[in-house]
Amino acid sequence: MGTGRRLLLAVVCGVAVAGVYAAQPVLGPMGHDLGVPERLTGWFVAAGQLGYLAGLVLLVPLGDVADRRWLISAHLALTAAGTGLTAAAPAAWAAFAGLAVAGLFAVVVQIAVACAASLSPPDERGRNIGVVTSGVVVGILGGRVLAGRLAEEWGWRSVYAVLAVLALALAALVPAALPADARSRQTYGRALASLAGLFRERLFLTRGLVALFLFASFGVLWSGMALPLSGAPWHLSEAQTGLFGLAGLAGALGAARAGRWADAGRADRVTVLALALLAASWLAIAQLPRSLWLLAAGVVVLDFAVQAVHVGNQHTLTAAHPDRASGVIGGHMVFYSLGSALGAAATTVAYTAGGWTTSSLLGAGCALAALAVAVLGGRRLYARRR
Template sequence: MTTTKTPGGPAPRGAGAGGRLRPGIGRGLLLLMSAATGLAVAGNYFAHPLLDRIAGDLGMGPATAALVVTAAQAGYGAGLLLLVPLGDIVERRRLAVALYAATALFLAVSALAPNGPVLVAGTVLTALTSVAAQVVVGYAAGAAAPQERGRVIGTLMTGLLIGVLLARTASGALSELAGWPTVYWVNAVLMALVAVALRLLMPRALPEQRLSYPALLASTLALFASEPLLRWRAAIGAVTMAAFSLMWTALTLLLAGPSYGWSEASIGLVGLLGVAGAATATVAGRLADRGRVQAVSGAGVALLLVAWAPLLAGGGALAPLLLGVLLVDSAQQAVLNSSQNVIYALRPEVRNRLNSAYMTCYFAGGAVGSALTAAVWTGGGWTGVSALGAALSAAGLVLWLLERRAARPR
């Protein structure tokens, strides 16, 4: 486990002789980290319900406006691959604080953007540094006692998903209140405050390894060759996140279309339902701490497949649609939390690189799911979306069964 040391001044609660922390994270710090992860990733989703308004204000065409969403996905993917592994070779508190401060700066750039290209550039940079959330997750996984690691990761991932889901709701409300730049200004201030809070409250976490940056990146990619479980879990994460992203992207088209005719603000409120599903992460984490991580994974991929039945029926009826959304969110959290518990247990000394490798595949799957939405929606509408979502979910279930089969002693 990574050695943690306190900054100057008295040792924090739980510290032993010499300022070393006993394994474990206090409730206050855990809640701060959970909020920090949610706020960091929220900035990547603010533009989703605001594209028409932003395009009108900045004189952007539809193609340029769509680049804002693509830019966020590309920037986050690049950050996962290029920045998250640094947590294995640099002091993690310093890395997290620097990334949060940079995110605040780049959000301000987006708020001040006079045209589309500047907004796209600000979005890319914001997404790139918002992987601070994953640095915090890696820090917490290393600092947590083994018997509480599942609960800790579950709490942080609950915060992350709540940030993703509520970003759309908050951006719609703030935009109607004071214009779309207000959304970015508010998040910029919050990011700056988080950077200060983490600097004051997070103990230092010194790395155990010394590597050059090129060697660090090479060793991250090499993990796919040396860790079969990482390969399985990355594949499962990619296809399940593709299904999750497909559902949320197409859901906006369905609710705004003739079947429902909802406003942007009303569509954003659906994100509140997902918050209930986010609570699954904590439950899944506690079960993982009790040795039930594989059962959680299996239940998660099975539930994700089942969820597409009420979603299909929800093309013309609200109640089954909302039930399906809740099931998808709950299932996705179970799969993500259990997979992270599996990969974090592989090699603690390369935990950030394992997380980088896994999450890069995870969000790449999400980007593919979003990209497929327009074509599937045009060709098959909500029925086509439901069929593809079910196929992706079934692929996740098959991959999990194959992983279990490969893991059996021969």
């Protein structure tokens, strides 16, 4: 697992996940162009998340069945098909379909993370997962910056056209760059049964519920923020809104650092502290109508906290199930996808009903729920070990 392969897998993750989140800074123009009311534009993001949810259940287990390098390549090619369909969409239904397809095959992210975990010695697993996961952060947040800029220059459709080209290029590169997959394999049916069995495990459910509330809070911010920023008093353009992704790139630092903390055995402690930071970040984010500087500070803290918890979760679960890394990561990400979809759909409704204050209360509530699950679940697991 050399530097070149780590970086390649990080880029794969970034491009794939950008197809799911690139709509966030351009919800306004997408909705206007395709005839979707403002209160329903959050469903552009939710469509990708629901496709992602289906892929986590149906496609990620293939990572424990097939050669991962060819599986990654195929998923990237099909992700390109979904983003290409979105770019050419003549109506809302086609855009929703394209985003759902892009989300379905964006689960290549989990296969890439599992590949990194399986190629890593135990004492470097957290570090390598952290580096690859940082590609997800750059894809989500840097993709917003790129999407805002492209949309302002050439329209929102250009965002998806560029992502389609990048995904196709990576699909051609991956088979030559990654090693042959010499693992012993299981059948698809057994992989699905193994995934179902995880949902009866206390550690898995605790980490999963933390992820659900964690990414619901994340989705509330990033799927709802463009609406108040485009209105009074700020009236920011798509490109200016996308620049807030630069503040969120602190999450990439959080992902890389959290991997080292996890390798040192501090994943549980870091999870609780990071969730407390997440809840506190909403105090600054709620000031959006009054201060962009406080908003930016809150975004930095929120994204750092989210990625620190996310990497800690993945490290803990893959260490507990080293023989089925793809399945356990895919199962865990079911909660992630549900949380992101719920946050994306709920925040536009909350904003329409009560403004940014209502959206902020929703985001903070999700963060506090994640903290409560982590504390109570951690105590029960500790008691069982004793």
